[in-house]
Amino acid sequence: MAPPIALVTEDAAAYYAGRPGVTIRRWAHEGRIQRYGSGRGKVRYNVFELNKAERDEWTRVLIAPGSPPPLPTVTCVA
Secondary structure: OOOOEEEEEHHHHHHHHHOHHHHHHHHHOOOOOOOOOOOOOOOOOHHHOOOEEEOOOOOOEEEEEOOOOOOOOOOOOO
16 A cells, blocks of 8 residues: 655645755755655645644644654665
8 A cells, every 4th residue: 555645835844844944845855755846836745754743732833843754775786
């Protein structure tokens, strides 16, 4: 069974992870998460690849950001 996919904008991904948008873009560049689409305003990210930030139940104020996704593993072929 394929992993679930729920595509969201950069702003929504940044809010979910409790991180700035530039961090979401950097994680995509590093290969930690996958980008879907291209072009200004058309890029989406899979929210299931991100770790949820801890927020206050009533005010939604950020308590702790989600942990970063792991770096991709590199395999060496000899």
